[in-house]
Amino acid sequence: MRVCVIGTGYVGLVTGVCLSHIGHKVICIDNNEEKVKLMKSGQTPIYEPGLSDLMQSCMKSGKLEFTTDLGYGVDNSDILFIAVGTPALPTGDSDTRYVEAVARGIGAHLKEGYKVIVNKSTVPIGSGDWVQMIVLDGVSERQKAEGGSGSEEISAEFDVVSNPEFLREGSAVFDTFNPDRIVLGSNNQKALDMMAELYQPLVDRTFGEEEYKELPPVPIVMTDLNSAEMIKYAANSFLATKISFINEIANICDRVGADVVQVSKGIGLDSRIGSKFLQAGLGWGGSCFPKDVSALIHTADDYNYEAELLKSAVNVNKRQRLLVLEKLQQEIKILKGKTVGLLGLTFKPDTDDMRDAPALDLIEQLHRLGAKVKAYDPIVSQTGMRHGLANAIVETDLDRLADGCDALVLVTDWEQFRKIDYEQMAKLMNHAVIIDGRNFLDRQAAEKAGFRYVGIGH
Numbered sequence: 001m002r003v004c005v006i007g008t009g010y011v012g013l014v015t016g017v018c019l020s021h022i023g024h025k026v027i028c029i030d031n032n033e034e035k036v037k038l039m040k041s042g043q044t045p046i047y048e049p050g051l052s053d054l055m056q057s058c059m060k061s062g063k064l065e066f067t068t069d070l071g072y073g074v075d076n077s078d079i080l081f082i083a084v085g086t087p088a089l090p091t092g093d094s095d096t097r098y099v100e101a102v103a104r105g106i107g108a109h110l111k112e113g114y115k116v117i118v119n120k121s122t123v124p125i126g127s128g129d130w131v132q133m134i135v136l137d138g139v140s141e142r143q144k145a146e147g148g149s150g151s152e153e154i155s156a157e158f159d160v161v162s163n164p165e166f167l168r169e170g171s172a173v174f175d176t177f178n179p180d181r182i183v184l185g186s187n188n189q190k191a192l193d194m195m196a197e198l199y200q201p202l203v204d205r206t207f208g209e210e211e212y213k214e215l216p217p218v219p220i221v222m223t224d225l226n227s228a229e230m231i232k233y234a235a236n237s238f239l240a241t242k243i244s245f246i247n248e249i250a251n252i253c254d255r256v257g258a259d260v261v262q263v264s265k266g267i268g269l270d271s272r273i274g275s276k277f278l279q280a281g282l283g284w285g286g287s288c289f290p291k292d293v294s295a296l297i298h299t300a301d302d303y304n305y306e307a308e309l310l311k312s313a314v315n316v317n318k319r320q321r322l323l324v325l326e327k328l329q330q331e332i333k334i335l336k337g338k339t340v341g342l343l344g345l346t347f348k349p350d351t352d353d354m355r356d357a358p359a360l361d362l363i364e365q366l367h368r369l370g371a372k373v374k375a376y377d378p379i380v381s382q383t384g385m386r387h388g389l390a391n392a393i394v395e396t397d398l399d400r401l402a403d404g405c406d407a408l409v410l411v412t413d414w415e416q417f418r419k420i421d422y423e424q425m426a427k428l429m430n431h432a433v434i435i436d437g438r439n440f441l442d443r444q445a446a447e448k449a450g451f452r453y454v455g456i457g458h
């Protein structure tokens, strides 16, 4: 099928590349010329395991192209994905201006033939109908610009589908080929049928990992627009609340002398609960959970409902990020004039995404208290990314990080940190203290090397 994906970030680029790999002809569009230039040269503007090789092979096969030209994408596609960002506004609501610009632009280029316009971006509930309206506005603006009245019949027909994305950064390619489910929301059967055809190779698990090929077909949830949009918010809000729940249990464990790692194991084995998203730590962050939970709270507010549970999940998370400061103060007392080294900066391992990363809050708070902050991150230290890191020194290796530190804090559970040479690190530090913000490190090895090890409820 002929597909156009507008917005080539973590979601759009991965979607475009994977749809091309399963046999569709894909045009990826971005309005950032630098990004498009980079992708045309075969390079990915984001770090995502496996993406670069797959993208290059799709380009070679002639089934994947990149452009800034929206008109070209609209003319040459039957299915158009909107995959631009929907960041949070200061009010907590979603900023939908990028979606609006794309929808209007699609309308301005719609000429003839049937098109399906797909909301892949996470958008507030009710956005499906709103996108439909904006596309029609775009059509009539073009008609007026061409000297018409703006209310002429158009020969193009279109329907809007909500197809929320559930991929995880760090395993986005894997998740796209091995989804737990595909959600399609529309009030039009023809549009739903076209989407089902598009995803058929994924549903049949033709491209998934070997072990997944044995499983039954990927379930498709076909529903109305509003329910599909709500599924995305409900999924992220549930997962964020689950993490806040175990963090609350961890804080109680700390006080009563229980070990949250054992508690998680003990409750996670209950099939009604499940073990995923039950690891205590510094709390959730990233480009999705914070903004999606606050957008749902905001939507509920708009409809006169106070989402108390979700508000508590957010408050527990805010408190959790600052817990490290308390733990540092307990261990090294006054932070002013001390040096703290952060292990990891990105909001989770295997990504270069720093959006709403707990490390950023921590750096600001430590800086405010007069501490010097150093950091090492396997990706950030290599790429020299500095956004939001004005108050931290980014070191290029672990020895340089440890040198002169009064304490280390593990912020991101990168696999590489499992192999830390604690003896070498301890030699270089002023005080061998380590706060394990993800209960991830080898406590015994750290203590054997003379470290004072402090976990989260562990």
Ligand code: NAD
Binding pocket: 006, 007, 008, 009, 010, 011, 012, 029, 030, 031, 032, 035, 083, 084, 085, 086, 098, 101, 102, 120, 121, 122, 123, 165, 166, 167, 168, 169, 287, 288
């Ligand atoms: P992103 O910020 O990484 O990428 C957005 C891209 O859209 C950028 O490359 C930007 O240049 C481009 N863009 C903006 N305006 C444009 C325009 N008018 N025309 C063409 N391109 C334009 O965003 P993302 O992380 O990929 O997220 C996209 C959406 O998917 C968001 O709504 C997000 O909530 C949702 N989502 C994200 C994830 C995730 O893990 N990142 C997972 C599920 C859902």
